[in-house]
Amino acid sequence: MRRHLALIACAALALAGCASLPTSSPPAPFDVSARDGSGVQFSAEGPSDGSDAATLVSDFLLACAAGPQDDYATARLFLTAASARSWQPETEILVYDTDTAPAVSATSENASRSEVTVSVLGVASIDQAGVLTRSNGATVTRTFTLVREDGQWRIDAPENMILISRAALTASYTLANLYFPSTDGTELVADPRWYPSRRLASHLLAGLVNGPRADLDPVVANAIPAGATLPSHGVEVSDGVARVELNASMPPSESARESLQWELTRTLTQAADVSQVSVSLTGEVMEVAALPTPPSYSLDTLVGAGSSGVGIISSSGVAPRASATDALNPTASPVDSSLVAWSGADGVYAERAGTAVAFVPGQAPLGPSIDRYGWVWGPATSASTLSVGGGADGAFDVAIESESAGEIRAVRVSPDGSRALVVRGSTPSAWVGVIERGPGGRPQAVRSLEQVFLDGAVIDASWTTSTGFAVAVRGGSGEDDQLVTMTLGGLPSSLPLPIRVSSMSAGASSASVVIVGTDDAGRKQVLVRSGALWQNVVVDVSSARYAG
Template sequence: MRSPHLQETTLSGLAKTFTKPRFLPRHRAGSRRRWSRIGIILPLWCALVVAGCSTLPESSAPRPFDVSVPDSDPIELSADGPTDGADPLALLQDFLLACAAGPNDDFATARLFLTSDSAQKWNPESEVLIYDTSSSLRLSQVSNPESDPLRQQIRLEVPALASVDADGVMTLATQTDIDRTFTLVKEAGQWRIQAPENSFLVSRSSFIASYELANLWFPSTSLDALVPDPRWYPARRLAGHLLSGLVAGPQASLNQSVSNAIPGGTTIPSQGVEVKDRIANVRLNAAVPNDQKTLQLIAWSVHETLIQAPSITGIRLTLSGETIETDDLPSGPRYLLDTGIALTQSGLGIVSGSSVAPLKAQVSPESGASLPAMSPVSSSLIAWKEDSTLVVARGHEDTWSSARAPISSQTQGLSIDRFGWTWALGSSSPEAGQSSIVCVNENGVVSDVNVDGDVNGKIRAIRVSPDGARALVIVDSDGVQSLWMAGVVRNENGTPRGLHQPNILFANSWNLIDASWSGSTGVVAGFNSTHDTGQSQSLLVDWNLGGFYQMLTLPAGTTSVSAGTSSASTIIRMSDGRMQYRAGALWQQLAQTVKDARYSG
């Protein structure tokens, strides 16, 4: 019998508990039953066929036939309810197991561990608190069991990794620990948890087993591209969650950078999304727009969002009973993310993988030129910096033209967006603690960009995403650089007007070296990190937008980082001026004639 007296406990053994028979992964409901029926029916069917056929045909024309393939859905987790007579510590441990399986049974099992009143009020999906699978949960007793034998309090602590809110938006942890106190009371002679916070705690491995990262695709404000809004939703009923997310609209940081073609006030039938033969029947209840363009945008957005569900390959869409065409959808811009621009000893070059080919252009940078940049949609629009001057060059067949504009000498990077605007720091002296941002097009037209929010430092560089809806912002605060992300606000012609709601990424004490977009939905960032021992190390953070990140080692002396279609196509610049490119786990020397190079991100 367990002692009711709880001492401070490290739950390193909690992971072992997950392997017990009462907490087993299982495949989606129906697949196991389907095959067990087949095992019974198949012998009987074969016997009937043999009995009904005296001879078999020796030759005939081949005919198509269909076979049923078992679902390859993600694994589901399950857990048992509370054990009679369980002490507070055992009950809390089992409750955590039930929470990990909660997304697969709507937390029905987890509610059995709560008092009757708490079970009705608890809303665990308000926030998911995620910790690293390799971490150990620490439990310690807060109250004295002898002072109140019918009421206990247990404190739980574990290093924090991330959290996901009720809308599916993940935020990387800014605090070091998750710290929760659980109150347990006796109800009908059994310990039960009273009034837990509206959240649940889960390890990263259990979270990934039950949730999937998918994008809600919203039209850009220019209505010619779709912009990803990454969300984490339970894999169970994923299509329904995706559709509900689209109807609800984009997250706050994007609400001025995208539009929602789905009319306001739209509702979804209670049955959600019905899937038959891998085709999703989507029914929306809303006022039908009058113009064909809006209807096409609705179909485009819904189609690209829902086909991320493994069970869906196409959609049938109706709006208040009216069928919306889904066969002729736009394709969006074509991004050239595997091509970069280089400044070489002889002029300009095009980077592709490990090779650098000369760019035949009628414009030539001066010997001290730096910070090359290229458009994500055209290799004929490029830019670079000469002292305090921005040069923007455009090629038209065999003819090149260029425009010049004054910029700040403090600019640490240039970025060209898909609308043809080159982002830099303004030449005018900004007020103390603030930075001026300007955008220049190929005709030399300058557009000032306002920042809606405080970035706690001076902006040094902007990196605009391929779709033009987001910007990475490199900020300097007393010699320590950090990375921020903001939504890009534009007018109807695509002209940049502002940065909306900048938020810091990777809130840690590391000093940012440089950052770049990686493909359409990834970010790579170089950091200098100092260990407790005083030793420093350069790290490359590879982050999938809205998800987790992984870290790789960078060569010491890295001063700039740029990625193409993925982190696997990264080029870096060293403090001695050498350029290197990533080749698997190694870094190889780029052509010695290259002085600087960047991909479009």
């Protein structure tokens, strides 16, 4: 009999309980135990006696999906004895499309040896550090060699990897961020990773000790002392307190201790069972008076431009910020709404409280971006440079890698100022890179660009958080434009847009989006998303964007 993947749930109990629900009673508190913050759990059975080679491999894939719950103990039962001892399953995780079942077939077989091929529609791969890389949707094929051991088929010398569906990944793993202080110490920069939900706090701490990914080295500094090691038991969590024990020297300064506590607290409290973090270094408890205060971002500030100039849009009207009547695609600083910028006929303009602070010549048809340091990112000056203004010395060029990807159409800076979302190319595509900065947060270069694989041409893009973003995408002829939302290191989701879009901007979530374009009758529309609905902007503006 085929073995099956069993979802451990309480649906039957819940249905049974409905029959005896009280019709009225005073409210009363109750406690619910949550183990490890692990959410949904899967389990699997071991191999069946007499399984043929293809069936054994199919059941092995199911056991791999349940592997994070039992440290792959069940999955190892499908391997030869020697392979069970040496196999390292989480060296690589290949994620396939949930809507397509793996194609499993025995390609060759004799009495003592068989080869079984598995083909899936690839979605992404995750390396042993938890870093996800999306694929282009091509078919992925892996071959398993099976031998007879004690009369049963067993997998011999498998690759150090597992194949699981996207649904199994999101059920058993968590996309969480390692947080490292920015080089200026004013913010924590996210480094997204996928870890098993079980014992999440321990996985996160191990990730912090190992440090950030290489492309973040120029923009962050790990507050954990170099050479620190972890105890074998990981992180112990009791009554919401994660007790972190590191074999490391005590940081010499109060600011260094504050940064360490900040990094650990922000990272580990992502685990559902952790609300506080206690830190000891080589047996000495670290005392910190207070954590640093990060910047406060107002990404839901909606800026409009029209015949009356540039202003902040609210339900009661428009609060004027600048009198420019030819402005398009305006925006505001994510930390100071008195600083606004827009595209004009001959360049990008910026004003703070009615006083001009920057002019960047050139065309920026999708509008500028303002980062948290007050720098205004304007038009491209070549396929590898963008002009930035806002300082006393006027506009200057910032280098942007990947010149071969084509002309730069727009750059959007993440709220924390650590990353840039670049729209570029004749068939526009989206790229994400890190921003290297100098004193005062002055941008110097955008490096380590990675393409965001999307099904269609990019119209416009916008950050929703420091790790989340939204992209307006146009597919083939006759297809609706799509709003694609995702987080760094995550997988995308999409929904159709009601008009043909020319520009798009998002606020603090994908529920706050403004789009500009034309409807089926060719009429210009400026629409704001309100939950699941799209509504006309309440004031007369020709274009609008959110802060950033």
